[in-house]
Amino acid sequence: MLDTVPRLTSPWPSWPDTPGSGLASVPPDQPFTRAQVRAAASRSTGPGGEWAVLTDHREWHHGALPLPTEPAAWYQLAAGGGWRAVVADTSHPMAHDIVTARTQHLPGLTAAWCSLPFAVPVLCAPTTGPGVAALQTAVKAASAEGLPLKRAVVALTSPGEGRLPAAVRAAATMLQSQVSAVVTVPFDPHIRTYGMAQANRLGRRTTDAGDALVAAVLASAHRSWGDPLPPAVSPAGLSTPSVPARPAQPAPEGVLTP
CATH class of the missing domain: 3.40.50 (Rossmann fold)
Structure with a gap:
């Protein structure tokens, strides 16, 4: 579960049974490993077994965590963690986003989410x-x-x-x-x-x-x-943080850039 909603407006941080290190431990502007993503995920027990939840677990009085808006960044975070299926909990107003993108000739979030593999x-x-x-x-x-x-x-x-x-x-x-x-x-x-x-x-x-x-x-x-x-496109494992990510099969513990 990807919680894309800011901390103070999201219910997810209070729900998991076992909090992980949280989204703050995988900054969107820095490379990360699969082990880091897995450690960031909280654990929540449900009827279908255990869920991994990527959300913000910092205290409410901290400043807003800078979450990426680009759906591709969240997709890469999910692929980096190696999960077989992911649910993204988004909060943007869909109709407003579509009409605004159309009238202002801007890329829309809804269209970008729909275009992911x-x-x-x-x-x-x-x-x-x-x-x-x-x-x-x-x-x-x-x-x-x-x-x-x-x-x-x-x-x-x-x-x-x-x-x-x-x-x-x-x-x-x-x-x-x-x-x-x-x-x-x-x-x-x-x-x-x-x-x-x-x-x-x-x-x-x-x-x-x-x-x-x-x-x-x-x-x-x-x-x-x-x-x-068929297999979904995954981010490539990187040997150094300076190499840009390319669509490929990831190394098991390769460094990834969101």
Whole structure:
């Protein structure tokens, strides 16, 4: 799990069971080894086993940690750690980013994330009228920009018990033909109270929805790139920090530049 959100606005630092050395130990402007990346990752136990979480564990009163904005830097950090699958938790407003990039002729973060090897976008929205309205606007913006909506997965999260509102059910039906899959994540009082802390105590319906979400992402990836997936491009192991990184297979403990 890559936590791309600044420390004071991110819930991730309080959730892992065993904090690692944190993102501060792998500065984005310096070379690093795979062992450093692994040591930086915190450990969190969930229903599917242990997660490795790269987040900021410094005290709240420290200055803001300078995190890279370029998705390629996060991809290289993930590849440097050698994980087989990575989830990036991003926080930028998708529709605003797409429209701003288009009108100002700038590279957009959303487009850059979508262009990474084997990237499957997961769009999240609450199951409320305003939530799905914002989601539909984001989908329209992505479609106008030619982003890969057909391999995107939508996760609709329920903020409370009960049936989905009619507007939400209608929006989910309309989205089915525009994206790869739509998955509804039910309300879980444990998440409302504790977030993803004690993730191994999530409700059965929540873990089932998580399984369905993972299956939808894998199915989208397999439809796009084949089954099994071919090896992803990884950063090259470097003999000296001054050599620029090139796409290649990494050495097991080679020095990497983000």
